[in-house]
Amino acid sequence: MHPITKFLLRKILFYTATFIIMLVITFVLPRAIPGNAVLMQLRQFMRTAATNPEAIEERYRALLSYFGLDKPLWEQFVDYLWRVAHGDLGVSITFFPKRVSDLIFSSLPWSLALLVPAYTASWFVGNVLGTYAAHRRNTAIDNALFSTFVVLSQVPYFIFGFFLLATFAVQMRIFPTYGGWDVGLVPSLTWDFIRSYLHHYALPFLSIFLTGIGVWGTGARTMAIYEFGSDYMEYADSMGVPESRLLRYAFKNILVPQITGFSMQLGFAVGGALLTEIVFSYPGVGWLLYRGTITQDYMLIQGSFIVVASSVLLANFITDILYAVIDPRIRKGYVSA
Amino acid sequence: MELPEPLLRVENLSKVFVVGLFTRRRIDAVKGVSFTIGRREIVSLVGESGSGKTTTAKIILRLEKPTSGRVLFEGRDVWRDLRSREDILWYRRSVQGVMQDPYGAFNPFYRVDRVFKQMFKLLPKDMDDEERWGLVEKALIEVGLNPRYVLGKYPHELSGGERQRVMIARALLVEPKLLIADEPVSMLDATLRSGILKLLMKLRDERGLSILFITHDMGLAYYVSDRILVMYRGELVEEGHPDELIESPRHPYTKRLISDIPLLYRKWSDI
């Protein structure tokens, strides 16, 4: 078998197994916690919410039937897999009687529109700046960049969002404080809507983009220091290859391992990005999730997890393939990924 | 007449490594190697890097399991007959090793003393610590070091030659019958090599120690050995007395190897 085919098969096997583990976890968790906290919490919530008692019962039954707690365990599991396979993630309690899958899939595009460009751009810019800092090691430029990286990398996206919100929305009133677009507009491909959307988009984007630069910059700087100290760099230097070219060598050579970093950090970054949406009340999965957690909407929480985790797995799978294509050593079967 | 059983007998030894996770490749590191080492004998195993000589050494030292074949020490199969912890400690007392990198052989975290202390569990149980340290001092003096200078120091405070002597002293502590010396001088400067080589020869003469001397340098093998084994790509290709081997090598590899060694008194004609 060709090494690349083997590589692909292996990766597919791994991701399938991970996906199944993820489903098992989501199945086992609510059943493993003693006393079934979900139902208890829901009952409690229902009692405090002074609404129509019939509607409460209805919601409770929907939850009970989705989790099928009265059936034998294996039957519950088969049911569960069957439902997930058909995109049935249950019914939201908070937005009853909307289906969780509908809610998530109408929020997901907005989350992707925020996360994908912000995360990718911060990855790229962070690597460029980190390499540059390493090239200028121990100079004032390096010190300034490095300190910025360290602080930025340790500010979670959502906290950085506070800063941006307070400064540019509350104080300077340049950007709106709330939502994904102006009230009254309906998502459409009109100029008005796009302008309003970008206006609301700027701050959440910046909080992810800027803090991301810190994370990638710190890592890239360390890796690039190794590259600049390596034998091939010394040799190219002593052959007269100019500094600008050496900088490009270092940048190119850290990009390959940083692609792994890109996918390994993704799971973490997604969580942070979802929290950022909450700060800006940006209408993505994070904002949806936030409203779900306040009302203990476990089906919504679980559904969001399944969708987001699956997306992360898919993104990682794509990155792994990309990695194999880019690194000649893997492409040619010299080392295993 | 029946030949006496040699100290060490290696029979048809093979080792295959399987590397790579998704492109599995077989590497035949050692292929059907057989040889013996007699008592009071220095046998050199010569080969270039990747010829399988270090793997052979590790198998004999019981650090690496062979894929097939046997290693018999005093008639006991080292990989099959040594079962109990006692058996293994007996083997550790009988066969010791010295490694190539005199710096890497020390855990940089500890003082030099630790390498001796580690060996104490191989010494007789009824011995007290004072007697044990007495043996350490004796061993250090035997290899030409001043115990007071060496003990209590960190490895990086000693020179390469001193470190290598410490490693030899450590091995001597348990009075082994066989010493496996894997490239013991290749990382030392020329002016320090002779001292170590002389020491090894002295140990053979005075203690009756048998030594398997592993090297890539035919020149060194030529000086110290009673017998030379030449290894090439995992196989033993030639065996002989040093003078014979140098003057009239038979295997094409040995011939090329010897003709490619840079000499002092003869300049290559084809350069």
Next chain:
Amino acid sequence: MRFPRIVSELLANKKFVTGISVFLAVLIIGAVGPLLYPVDPEDMSFPSSMPPCPEHPLGTDYVGRDVLAQLLRGILSSLYVGFLAGVVALAIGVLVGAVAAMRGGVVDEGLMAFTNAVLLMPTTLVLILIAALFKTRSIELVALLIGITSWPWLARVVRGEFLSLKERDFVYMSLLAGDRWLSISLFDLLPNMATYIAMSFAELVAGAILQEAGISFIGLGPTEGVTLGRIFFWIQTNNAVIRGLWWWWLPTTVVIVAIAASLVLVSISLDEVFNPRLRGG
């Protein structure tokens, strides 16, 4: 390197000195502060949304709690969460990494596949998923949950280190002295990873403090006690930023970033001091 040399090299590193000073300062403030400023952080009897004034050096929040009191209590709780989670993650990471490296073969492949799988999970969401199942959550429970979701990258590093260290000559020398793998792992390999472990621990603690803030922010952190994360939850639910209560959210933010950044700085400086290739001229 000998101990006095280690200390003097660390003290000569600006990053280390900055990091450790900031960290110790915050730690001392957290430890001594509540004693010197004995105001109940959950007492809501003060006037609401008061800017800093002599009675309330950092003002009061939207529901009339003293912000400084919150912050002082929050520092120690958050450090406690970080420390606990760090210990849990360290224990799992080192164990998994070491066993994978030392056992090799199927055990290694299985453990690493599992580690990679856990690594791919969106951690914050996993925490939310689990935390949502508990009606009440103690600080320890939250720390434990954070700990069991943050070890995978450490396991990978430890495995890599073990794999490279176990091929070192001194390991063979210990084997030749009759040492067994368990004692070699403990006394030969682990001490040589002391820097990595210290670095990882600092980073794990920092990460856990931020992680706690993250899940508390969404309302799924500890349900008792005052942690920095819980303060962020109150800040969010009361729209403090939009309302302009800067004395509430700003000091909290500064403190959490100071803790996390100082720990990371310590970690980076350890790498610079002990890693010869990073040592500058």
Next chain:
Amino acid sequence: MPPLLKLDDVYAQYITRYGTVYAVNGVSLEIGEGEILGIVGESGCGKSTLARVMMMNVKPPLHLVRGRVLLQGVELNRLPRDRLKREVWGKQVSLVPQSVMNALNPTMRVRDIIRDFVKVHNPELDDDEVYSMARDRFEELGLDIRALDLYPFELSGGMRQRVAIAIATLLNPKLLIADEPTSALDVSTQKVVLKLLKRLWNEGIVKSIVFITHDIAVVRQIATRIAVMYAGKIVEVGPLEEVIFKPLHPYTELLISSILTPEPEVKKRGLVEIRGAPPDLRTPPRGCPFAERCPYATDRCRREEPRPVVIGSRLIYCHLRGGGAA
């Protein structure tokens, strides 16, 4: 004819926070056109630092504290680094890397490494011209041109070293500096590499070679002249065979007698060892650096630094040979 390269009383030191290493201490040396100078010394004697100084590839923590480096009369030590890179390195003075395994960028094909290097010095050439130039040179040197399309990790150790040498000499530099180019290779590959170097010299592609090694038997095969280095100083310089067969400095004598080649002449002599170890260059000794280990050392050797003495075509730094006479 003036020498190609001249070192004039050169001192080079590594200056760090943790102390100073006195790596090169007062070396004067001339490399004439058309010679292969072997520089021999043990590890830590400063020979690799000397190689760096020869092309003025000196950057912190290494400093040229004193002395001049002249390439055909041009003081390299006065040129800024970017001018050295543009005009000297790779073009007039070139280097064979010490660690072949990692000296070529792992993510670039050989031809792209060559393209970048050539275009620094000849920006007017286009890619195809560079590739055809590389192909011609590879063919001229008997190297497989398929190597051009490969990545460094696809080449064997010996091939990688030969490719590196071909790259280093692509622009016909006057001086080639080879720092331990064969110490990581097995003997057969070593011979192939030495032959390649000799061929470059024979065919006039490079005018002169400085060959730095710890192995006297290797320089014996290739050098025309030899300089012996000890503790940051040159102790003896002279024509190859004279120095090897009639060493005048006690260190040279001992160094040569410690060589163990499989030859009856050498075996007859037996094993000779030098006691002690070379001095620590963080605290170099005052007088003759070898005095501590020298069997013939006197008080004067320990006190006073010997001056150079010319004996025939040789230069020796030793009191025993009259080096004290000012």
